Amino acid sequence: MEIVLQALANGIVSGSLLAVPALGFSAIFAVLRYPNFAIGSLATVGAYAAWSANTAFGAPVLVAIGAGAAVAGLTGIALEAVALDRLGRGGPLMKAIGSLAAAMILENVVRFGFGNDLHAFDLPLARDVMVGPVRVGPQQLAGLAVALAVMAAVWAFLSLTSLGRSMRAVADNPDLARLKGVSPRLVSLVTVFVGAALCGIGGTLVGLDASLDPLVGGRILLSVFAAAVVGGLDSIPGAVAGAFLIGIAEEFTVLALAPAYRLAVSFAVIFLVLSFRPAGILGRAAR
Amino acid sequence: MLTYVLFALVVGSIYALLAQSLMLSWGLAGLVNLGLAGFFALGAYASATSTTWGHVPVPVGIALAVVAAAAAGFVVCVSTLRLRDDYLAIVTLGFAEVVRIVASNEVWLTGGTDGISGVPVLVPRSAGLGFHAGTLAIVAVAVAIVYALQRRLLLSPWGRALRAIREDQIVAAVAGKSVVRFKAEAFCLACAIAGLAGALYGHYTSYVAPDQFQPLVSIYIFLAVTAGGKARPAGPVVGAYALVAFLEATRFAGELIPGVSPVQAAALREILVGLGLLVVLGLRPEGLLPERSQKAPAP
Numbered sequence: 001m002e003i004v005l006q007a008l009a010n011g012i013v014s015g016s017l018l019a020v021p022a023l024g025f026s027a028i029f030a031v032l033r034y035p036n037f038a039i040g041s042l043a044t045v046g047a048y049a050a051w052s053a054n055t056a057f058g059a060p061v062l063v064a065i066g067a068g069a070a071v072a073g074l075t076g077i078a079l080e081a082v083a084l085d086r087l088g089r090g091g092p093l094m095k096a097i098g099s100l101a102a103a104m105i106l107e108n109v110v111r112f113g114f115g116n117d118l119h120a121f122d123l124p125l126a127r128d129v130m131v132g133p134v135r136v137g138p139q140q141l142a143g144l145a146v147a148l149a150v151m152a153a154v155w156a157f158l159s160l161t162s163l164g165r166s167m168r169a170v171a172d173n174p175d176l177a178r179l180k181g182v183s184p185r186l187v188s189l190v191t192v193f194v195g196a197a198l199c200g201i202g203g204t205l206v207g208l209d210a211s212l213d214p215l216v217g218g219r220i221l222l223s224v225f226a227a228a229v230v231g232g233l234d235s236i237p238g239a240v241a242g243a244f245l246i247g248i249a250e251e252f253t254v255l256a257l258a259p260a261y262r263l264a265v266s267f268a269v270i271f272l273v274l275s276f277r278p279a280g281i282l283g284r285a286a287r
Numbered sequence: 288m289l290t291y292v293l294f295a296l297v298v299g300s301i302y303a304l305l306a307q308s309l310m311l312s313w314g315l316a317g318l319v320n321l322g323l324a325g326f327f328a329l330g331a332y333a334s335a336t337s338t339t340w341g342h343v344p345v346p347v348g349i350a351l352a353v354v355a356a357a358a359a360g361f362v363v364c365v366s367t368l369r370l371r372d373d374y375l376a377i378v379t380l381g382f383a384e385v386v387r388i389v390a391s392n393e394v395w396l397t398g399g400t401d402g403i404s405g406v407p408v409l410v411p412r413s414a415g416l417g418f419h420a421g422t423l424a425i426v427a428v429a430v431a432i433v434y435a436l437q438r439r440l441l442l443s444p445w446g447r448a449l450r451a452i453r454e455d456q457i458v459a460a461v462a463g464k465s466v467v468r469f470k471a472e473a474f475c476l477a478c479a480i481a482g483l484a485g486a487l488y489g490h491y492t493s494y495v496a497p498d499q500f501q502p503l504v505s506i507y508i509f510l511a512v513t514a515g516g517k518a519r520p521a522g523p524v525v526g527a528y529a530l531v532a533f534l535e536a537t538r539f540a541g542e543l544i545p546g547v548s549p550v551q552a553a554a555l556r557e558i559l560v561g562l563g564l565l566v567v568l569g570l571r572p573e574g575l576l577p578e579r580s581q582k583a584p585a586p
Contacts, residue, residue, distance in 0.1 A: 035373045037321075037380070083565045090572055093319050096376055097509060098568050100321065104506055105561035108554040115550055222381050229377070260392050267381035274374055275366035 002133040007251040009131075013140045015247025016147035017205045018220065022227035022239040023154055024198030030171035030234035031191040034092035038079060038099040039199045039224060041106035043217030046072030046200020047207040048110050055122050061208065064121075065146065068204040069197040075106065076196020077189055103218070111214040119212040143205045150201055151240060157194070158236065167191055171234065219263075223250065226266035229273050232283015241281060245269075293419035297491055299531035300426040304484035305504075306511045306523030307433045312477035314517030314578075315446065316470055317453035318364070319376040323508055325383030326356045326478045328500035330485025332390060332397055335406045335495040345407050349486040356482020357475045364474040368467045383502060390497040402496025409490050422491050429487065430524060433480055437520040449473055450518075503557065507534075510564045516574030525575060533563075 050068030053059040087098040126138040158164040169177040231238025250262045312318040333355040334348035367374040410421030452459040515526020541552030
């Protein structure tokens with residue numbers, strides 16, 4: 001019983017960390033209508049930026065997370081403006097392939113600069129907390145809190161600001177949004193910035209939870225896709241629900257199979273959802 | 288030196304087969320297979336395990352590899368062909384990852400991360416240069432056969448239907464073509480070619496391990512196919528040999544730049560490959576050899 005509760009707690013924490021980049025992926029998919037395969041590498045770029053701010057400049061963790069978000073967001077905009085935007089004329093698949101090439105470039109730029117070694121954030125050591133029979137690290141709790149705060153901020157941005165409402169309008173019906181005077185280019189760039197920044201925060205949170213290497217973002221790519229697919233790919237609340245589901249499912253798999261099979265769960269979920277309910281739990285019809 | 292050139296040519300021919308696989312699924316049918324490395328791996332493992340541990344003759348192992356890759360291709364594509372094309376891209380990417388996880392962890396089946404060594408070779412190693420030259424001849428014949436088949440397919444009604452579907456599936460469906468069936472056939476056939484490439488690769492290096500099938504391989508092949516031209520049978524072949532020449536040239540160039548560690552040199556190479564793909568996709572997506580438009584057949 002304790003094992004099950006522990007897995008559930010771990011699943012909720014890792015689900016909350018997945019939810020942040022999954023929100024970013026779904027936002028980009030909803031507005032720009034292509035799957036961005038660079039989100040893993042953008043997460044890596046954000047994590048290394050945050051780590052540099054933390055260890056080289058001594059920035060406190062929250063400031064470092066902000067720095068990671070900003071650098072990842074700007075990198076995302078640069079990619080879109082320099083390379084991906086022009087590929088869009090060839091259709092969404094061209095952009096998807098281009099984003100995969102961009103992912104490879106970013107990952108190797110990080111590798112060139114920082115090498116393959118593991119890096120860790122400069123954090124005070126702290127004892128685990130026991131909540132009933134469940135053991136939780138303070139780092140996990142802090143990650144959960146930051147992730148929940150980011151989700152709340154995204155929700156507030158989408159529903160309370162006019163820019164956020166324009167984003168939802170373009171996602172819903174681009175032609176109607178244009179008629180109403182919403183600039184699709186501005187909305188696209190804002191979405192890419194927000195989406196990439198969310199990936200950067202997600203990568204930083206994962207790095208804070210464990211350690212950093214050039215594959216830190218690439219390793220969560222499939223889980224993020226799975227979360228987004230479960231949610232219906234273009235649904236923001238769906239991505240959050242999907243992330244928690246995937247996080248919990250992965251932790252329960254670890255109980256039964258070798259830890260390496262975490263990613264296999266993501267693939268199995270993607271495969272089953274697309275076979276039987278392609279619209280996910282909250283998405284529009286997927287055709 | 289001659290051994291090295293022959294080695295590069297064999298690898299180039301294996302990449303040519305992979306590129307031909309991608310040309311068939313992506314160039315002709317518009318189906319993006321981001322998990323090419325997974326089907327390549329599956330073919331290599333199917334033939335390596337059955338010949339090394341099951342002691343079946345090599346040709347039977349190769350046939351098993353082709354069938355296994357085609358069957359996996361069917362399972363992977365069948366659920367997503369009715370959906371938007373980018374769903375297949377996501378599923379195939381995941382498939383390649385799962386193949387690598389299974390290959391690394393199921394030691395009883397695949398030897399785990401240690402891999403399988405002592406895979407039977409196509410030509411006896413004692414033949415020295417003849418080993419490389421003989422293998423090259425066999426792989427090159429495979430490339431030539433696939434090339435001839437693809438030329439034939441392009442001119443056939445099947446090839447025309449496939450390209451019609453790629454351009455506009457609704458029109459093709461209205462014209463009475465079964466869109467899902469044509470796509471599934473093209474994808475399975477393409478996966479079979481990738482499986483063949485894997486089997487031949489394993490029987491050449493005589494060693495199969497998960498590290499040989501990094502996702503990187505898929506991106507290499509995308510670069511080869513886009514650069515060569517993705518809808519002409521000669522395109523992927525030209526692109527694959529050019530890619531291997533580029534990879535081998537940069538291998539030496541990395542050693543010449545002062546103050547760059549081996550890790551950094553490898554990273555630079557991957558950056559160049561990624562940049563190359565972005566530049567070709569952006570500036571000349573039709574590649575070196577663009578698709579020829581065909582005349583309508585005489586009534």
